Amino acid sequence: MRSITQFGNNLYTGERSLPFVAKRKLWFGIAIAIILICAVGTLLRGGFAFGIEFTGGTEIRVVGIQTEGAVAETEPAEEILTEELGTTTDFIVSALGQDGLRIESASVDNAQTQSIVDRLADVYGVSSGDIASSQIGPSWGADVSRQALLALITFVLLAAIVMAIYFRTWKMSLAALIALVFDGVVTAGIYGAVGFEVTPAALIGFLTILSYSLYDTVVVFDKIRENTAPGSAGTYYENINLAINQTLIRSINTSVVGLLPVGAIFFIGSYLLGAGTLRDISLALLIGMFVGTWSTIFIAAPAYAQLRKGETIAEEAKRKQERGAVV
Amino acid sequence: MGKKRARVGRALIWLFVIGALLAGVNQYSVHQGQGSWAPQLALDLEGGTQIMLAPLTEEGAQVSTEQLNQAVGIIRQRVNASGISEAEVTTQGGQNIVVSIPGVPDDATRERLQASAQMEFRPVLTVQPAGDGQQSPETELPDDGELLDEDGNPIDLEELLSEDPEGEGTEGEGTEGEEPGSAVMNATDTEPSDEPTDEGETPTGDPESTEEPAEEQEPTDGSDTAWITEELAEEFMAFTCDQVDRSVPLPSDRAVVTCSTDGTMKYILGPVEVWGADISNADVGQASTPQGVPTGEWAVNLEFNSNGTAGFRGVTERITNLEEPRNQFAVVLDNTVLIAPASNAVITNGQAQITGNFSQEGAQTLADQLKFGALPIGFQVQSEETISPRLGESQLQAGLIAGLIGLLLVVVYSLFQYRALGLVTVLSLLIAAALTYLVITFLSSTQGYRLSLAGVTGLMVAIGITADSFIVYFERIRDELRDGKTLINAVDSGWKRALRTIVASDVISLLAAVVLYMLAVGNVQGFAFTLGVTTVIDLVIVALFTHPVVQLLARTKFFGGGHPLSGLDPHALGAVYRGRAKFRQPVESGKQSRSGKEAVRRQTIAERKLAATKERDS
Numbered sequence: 001m002r003s004i005t006q007f008g009n010n011l012y013t014g015e016r017s018l019p020f021v022a023k024r025k026l027w028f029g030i031a032i033a034i035i036l037i038c039a040v041g042t043l044l045r046g047g048f049a050f051g052i053e054f055t056g057g058t059e060i061r062v063v064g065i066q067t068e069g070a071v072a073e074t075e076p077a078e079e080i081l082t083e084e085l086g087t088t089t090d091f092i093v094s095a096l097g098q099d100g101l102r103i104e105s106a107s108v109d110n111a112q113t114q115s116i117v118d119r120l121a122d123v124y125g126v127s128s129g130d131i132a133s134s135q136i137g138p139s140w141g142a143d144v145s146r147q148a149l150l151a152l153i154t155f156v157l158l159a160a161i162v163m164a165i166y167f168r169t170w171k172m173s174l175a176a177l178i179a180l181v182f183d184g185v186v187t188a189g190i191y192g193a194v195g196f197e198v199t200p201a202a203l204i205g206f207l208t209i210l211s212y213s214l215y216d217t218v219v220v221f222d223k224i225r226e227n228t229a230p231g232s233a234g235t236y237y238e239n240i241n242l243a244i245n246q247t248l249i250r251s252i253n254t255s256v257v258g259l260l261p262v263g264a265i266f267f268i269g270s271y272l273l274g275a276g277t278l279r280d281i282s283l284a285l286l287i288g289m290f291v292g293t294w295s296t297i298f299i300a301a302p303a304y305a306q307l308r309k310g311e312t313i314a315e316e317a318k319r320k321q322e323r324g325a326v327v
Numbered sequence: 328m329g330k331k332r333a334r335v336g337r338a339l340i341w342l343f344v345i346g347a348l349l350a351g352v353n354q355y356s357v358h359q360g361q362g363s364w365a366p367q368l369a370l371d372l373e374g375g376t377q378i379m380l381a382p383l384t385e386e387g388a389q390v391s392t393e394q395l396n397q398a399v400g401i402i403r404q405r406v407n408a409s410g411i412s413e414a415e416v417t418t419q420g421g422q423n424i425v426v427s428i429p430g431v432p433d434d435a436t437r438e439r440l441q442a443s444a445q446m447e448f449r450p451v452l453t454v455q456p457a458g459d460g461q462q463s464p465e466t467e468l469p470d471d472g473e474l475l476d477e478d479g480n481p482i483d484l485e486e487l488l489s490e491d492p493e494g495e496g497t498e499g500e501g502t503e504g505e506e507p508g509s510a511v512m513n514a515t516d517t518e519p520s521d522e523p524t525d526e527g528e529t530p531t532g533d534p535e536s537t538e539e540p541a542e543e544q545e546p547t548d549g550s551d552t553a554w555i556t557e558e559l560a561e562e563f564m565a566f567t568c569d570q571v572d573r574s575v576p577l578p579s580d581r582a583v584v585t586c587s588t589d590g591t592m593k594y595i596l597g598p599v600e601v602w603g604a605d606i607s608n609a610d611v612g613q614a615s616t617p618q619g620v621p622t623g624e625w626a627v628n629l630e631f632n633s634n635g636t637a638g639f640r641g642v643t644e645r646i647t648n649l650e651e652p653r654n655q656f657a658v659v660l661d662n663t664v665l666i667a668p669a670s671n672a673v674i675t676n677g678q679a680q681i682t683g684n685f686s687q688e689g690a691q692t693l694a695d696q697l698k699f700g701a702l703p704i705g706f707q708v709q710s711e712e713t714i715s716p717r718l719g720e721s722q723l724q725a726g727l728i729a730g731l732i733g734l735l736l737v738v739v740y741s742l743f744q745y746r747a748l749g750l751v752t753v754l755s756l757l758i759a760a761a762l763t764y765l766v767i768t769f770l771s772s773t774q775g776y777r778l779s780l781a782g783v784t785g786l787m788v789a790i791g792i793t794a795d796s797f798i799v800y801f802e803r804i805r806d807e808l809r810d811g812k813t814l815i816n817a818v819d820s821g822w823k824r825a826l827r828t829i830v831a832s833d834v835i836s837l838l839a840a841v842v843l844y845m846l847a848v849g850n851v852q853g854f855a856f857t858l859g860v861t862t863v864i865d866l867v868i869v870a871l872f873t874h875p876v877v878q879l880l881a882r883t884k885f886f887g888g889g890h891p892l893s894g895l896d897p898h899a900l901g902a903v904y905r906g907r908a909k910f911r912q913p914v915e916s917g918k919q920s921r922s923g924k925e926a927v928r929r930q931t932i933a934e935r936k937l938a939a940t941k942e943r944d945s
Contacts, residue, residue: 005899012809053710063718110434134712141405142711143381143423151846155839162838166831204781204851208858210787211839215792216834219799222828250802253744257798258791260740261733265787268729275370279724279779281854285788 008249014242021241024302031182031299038189048192051199053136053144058108060117061132063100071095076123077103084108084116107135144200148207155207156180159214167217168223176217179300183213186295187288201280204234207289208281216254217296223247225300226239230317236308244301255293262286335875342758346424349765356772365762366771369779369853369861371721375429375717379709380440382424383721390422390704393695398704399424401444401661404588405573406436415775419852423709431713439573443705444661446603446697447579448639449596450549450646451655451667457586457593484810501539546582550596550646550653555581556720563595573662586863588663596657596664600642605635607677609697611690614682620711625690626682636677643673658697665696725821726783734760737794745801752797759793759861759868766860778853792836793865797873799832800825801894804877808900814881814889822874829869836862892904 010016018029042048052059065072074093081091081103091105101124108116113133121128156177164173187206193199224243228236260286269278308316334762357363370377381816382390382398390398395418398507401422403628407644415427426440546553555563559582568586578597585594614626631639646654647670657667668681671805734756741749763786770776803825807817880886889896 008805009809009900012806061715061718063715063721110437130717131716132713132715132718134710135708136710136712137708148851151842151851154846155842158838158842159835164833166834173784193876200851201781204854207843207851208839208854209837210484211794211843212788214835218835219795219828222831226824246806247441247802250798252804253740253798254791254795256740257737257794260736261730261787261790264736265726265729265731265784268725270722272725272728276722278722278729278784281781281784282787289791299357323925 004249011245011248013244017220017241017245019241020244020297021237021302021305024306027298031295035182035185035189036188037195041193042189044105044255045193045195048198049187049195051188051197051202052104052134053200054142054198056107058105059134059136060103060105060111060113060120061100062103062120062124062126062130063132064126064130065069065094065101067101072099072101074101077101077120080116080119080123081105084112084119090142099177107137110135121123144203144228148203152210153209155211163214163221164217167221172221172225172304175300175304175307176221178212178213178303179252179295182295182299183288184210185289186291187284190287191284196283197280199280201277202284205281205284205288209285209292211257211293212285212289212293216251216292217300219254220244220247220251220296220301224304228313230313232313235312236306239313240301240305240308244297248297251293251297258289259286335878335933336500338871338875342867345867345871346762346765349769351447351763353765353769353772362769363484363772366767366778367776368719368723369777370427370712370719371714371780372532372719372726372778372783373429374714374719375427376431376711376713377424378428378432378437378440378711379419380424380426381422381709382706383443383705393698394704395422395697396423398444398706401704402426402706403439404663405442407440415777420495424706437708441706442573442575444573445576445704446606448576448601448603449583449599449657449659450642450658451652452550452552452555452582452595452597453563454592454594454652454655454667455563457591499757509701522852533884546597548645549600549642550649551597552653553597554597557616559584561597563593566593568593571663577659577662585659586606586663587667588660588665594657594662594664594667596659601631601635601638603636603697605632606630607632607635609686609694612680612692614680624682625685625687626680627685627690627694627697629679631677633677636675639677639679642677643670646670647673648859660696666693669917679852687879722780723783726780726787726888730783730787730790737790741794741797745895746892747890748801748877748880749834751873751880752794752801754876755797755868755873756790756793758872759864761790762864762868763857763861766864767857773919775829778857778858780853781851782853782857785854786861789858789865793861793868796829796833796865796869799828800869800877803828804895805900808895808897814887814895814897816880818874818877830866833866857892 007016011018062072062077072095073093077093078088078091081093082088084107085091085108091103092102093101096102101120113135117128117131117133120131124199160173160177166226167173184206187209190196191202196202211309223246224240225245226242227239232239262282264310266282266286267277269276269282352362374930380402382395399416399418406414406416406426407426415425417425417427418916419425428436432440459524485744565585567585568590571586571632577585581598583596584593585596609629612626612628614624615621642656642705646656648654651669651703654669655667656670658665666683668683681693716761737756738749738753741752743749767778769775771778803821804814804817804820805819808814808816812820837859840855840862843855844859884890886893886895891899
């Protein structure tokens with residue numbers, strides 16, 4: 001505590017200053033390297049692993065199996081499916097938390113699903129009401145993605161306009177968007193490279209982190225705006241760097257406070273429930289919140305400094321005044 | 328100071344009022360028997376089946392918003408008619424229809440949902456009020472509010488055409504309107520029927536007389552009561568409105584028995600004479616007399632294509648002079664009678680006008696139904712998801728446990744970082760949680776909002792964003808303290824700067840929530856909704872609770888005196904006491920040489936002068 005406070009004090013006064021702006025070429029280089037790793041990783045893995053919501057198919061979940069501590073066995077379910085579907089390749093059976101199973105298969109019609117459900121209930125000693133099934137047509141995923149993309153574009157455009165108006169400069173908007181693109185690409189890249197399943201819930205998480213990332217950027221940019229307001233002495237470089245340093249403690253605190261509940265959801269979700277909405281959203285958020293905080297400090301603010309290269313605050317203020325006078 | 332204290336009090340009172348108001352409204356709806364103190368849960372937390380349907384037009388054309396709304400109306404009726412309680416039908420993302428049903432639907436329900444709906448025009452052969460207890464649970468007739476009296480019967484409708492069409496018989500009953508369905512259909516461009524093909528010799532459509540026609544007699548046209556065979560008459564007498572089957576289209580080439588859409592009347596209808604697809608346009612206008620003088624009443628104008636014009640001409644020529652109710656023409660949508668106006672004139676140009684005490688809204692709805700219901704709409708199941716109640720319960724549990732653990736971790740971290748000030752964070756979060764709970768139950772009670780798993784996740788994520796507002800605020804106060812201000816002043820100026828930042832960043836967050844809510848499909852909506860609600864609550868809490876409380880605390884000895892555990896100790900924050908309760912930062916301490924230009928630049932002009940004086944002095 002003492003040392004953190006002391007660290008904060010030093011950052012605030014400028015006694016201690018981390019070279020966020022000065023070393024920006026290094027940060028940009030790291031960012032590009034990360035993006036390349038993500039892209040190559042995704043390509044090597046053969047693209048994204050889409051959930052059945054995107055590919056179409058049937059999902060069956062069994063819960064409440066009496067397992068006496070062990071994880072539920074998958075063999076009986078595999079046997080049933082092999083018999084019902086007449087193939088051994090078109091389905092995946094996996095454990096779901098402690099007492100459940102999750103079965104994904106190619107599309108199965110209603111009658112067949114019912115018969116599978118009945119047999120599963122029989123074999124695993126659960127009531128058929130404890131078995132959930134989803135049937136998803138192949139166009140559903142395309143619909144979700146199209147709407148998500150539309151929402152994404154609308155949001156980014158509106159946010160860019162709002163920021164440009166609020167900060168009275170498009171350069172901040174642009175810098176924030178550059179960081180946003182990084183967040184999006186890296187989060188998607190981690191999904192692709194690691195092979196996490198892309199589900200509609202993951203998509204929700206993805207959209208949210210973009211909003212979180214901008215939110216985080218706005219907080220830091222607001223400090224930059226304050227420090228570089230007309231009348232401030234010094235250059236943009238110095239003031240931007242000071243602003244990042246001054247908000248660093250806040251950035252750390254905020255990301256910790258944000259990540260704690262999300263982390264709790266992630267671990268509880270994965271441990272108790274296995275794959276599902278909770279785990280998918282929180283995983284995306286966990287990655288995205290971290291990347292979002294990182295990108296504000298190491299990409300958005302340095303990028304803004306880059307855009308202000310060679311300008312001084314006094315000149316800019318004068319220019320604005322002149323422009324105002326003409327209008 | 329007194330003024331300031333009053334302002335602090337006022338803020339807290341406002342917060343209390345907001346909370347009490349929400350609780351009060353909720354209490355009221357609980358009292359009314361609609362609401363509850365626990366939020367309603369969505370399917371993924373409660374168990375049930377969610378079927379996502381995509382409307383399909385025959386030509387594969389894109390479905391417009393109006394058509395989608397139309398389709399929702401049709402689906403809702405089908406679901407209600409199948410006796411499923413608590414079903415919910417909503418649109419999603421402007422192109423899908425989501426049907427949420429508790430439990431698992433049977434195959435018949437599934438088929439019913441997928442059947443395609445079409446519109447057709449059939450002559451009325453006979454009509455009778457439907458018996459009691461056969462009301463479909465929810466009426467969809469748009470104008471029922473205006474058109475039905477307390478008994479559920481349509482109220483009198485004025486005939487608007489001043490010029491009585493040639494012929495006998497229809498006028499008296501049609502205008503007195505004791506009969507149901509007595510809207511009238513007029514020619515917009517009145518051409519009095521020269522030669523009404525009068526079938527008046529045949530018996531009237533009185534139900535009692537329906538058994539009279541000889542069974543062998545072949546019907547000669549659509550209005551011939553010979554359609555009413557003995558079997559059909561029996562079926563009609565025994566028919567109740569819950570027997571309407573929407574899964575198969577009614578046979579188009581013979582007489583059928585069906586009900587009005589609101590389930591108040593039952594009809595025997597002749598074969599299809601004109602198809603809905605032959606409607607080229609329908610809109611709302613002012614009714615006018617044949618002389619073109621507006622009567623000030625709302626009317627629905629119908630326009631047919633050439634095919635429909637010919638068909639319609641044939642029908643109106645035949646039925647205009649028939650007796651009530653056989654002069655009526657039923658508009659059938661999805662196998663039920665939407666409206667059955669009496670024909671007042673022969674319509675030769677394919678332009679008809681329907682009048683009948685419509686409100687503007689009622690007329691508009693009917694026009695929309697005619698216009699967009701005209702295309703046959705089919706429904707394709709996009710996804711079907713069944714969640715067992717048990718899985719729902721364990722998901723809810725996991726969500727709540729995760730939330731509690733997350734909250735606990737945040738509390739611990741805040742106390743560690745901000746000491747006693749961290750308690751303000753904890754208290755603010757608790758109040759934010761209480762307010763969020765109230766808003767959610769309020770919306771659940773009054774708007775039918777249902778909390779889904781994605782929504783719960785949105786709430787968890789909100790903990791972080793809400794706590795961030797406090798962090799931004801506290802850090803600003805600390806910054807001001809570092810500048811050497813007294814705590815009370817630091818709180819005030821720190822608040823002004825923090826508020827700007829909090830508002831700006833929350834606007835971005837809210838923007839995202841709104842965009843996601845409007846455009847997204849599936850679970851995203853539930854998530855976006857809670858995210859938006861909590862963002863607004865965040866602003867309310869930080870302004871009406873956190874800031875006033877910090878203001879109050881700043882005056883206590885513990886905080887104002889900068890106790891080391893208060894989290895606002897000026898000494899720990901590097902400020903230097905410089906008399907009269909003012910601190911300033913130690914810029915001219917020995918480390919200045921290393922502290923760089925930035926520190927110097929952060930000095931005020933006065934400070935720089937002071938430093939310069941000191942240098943000179945030393």
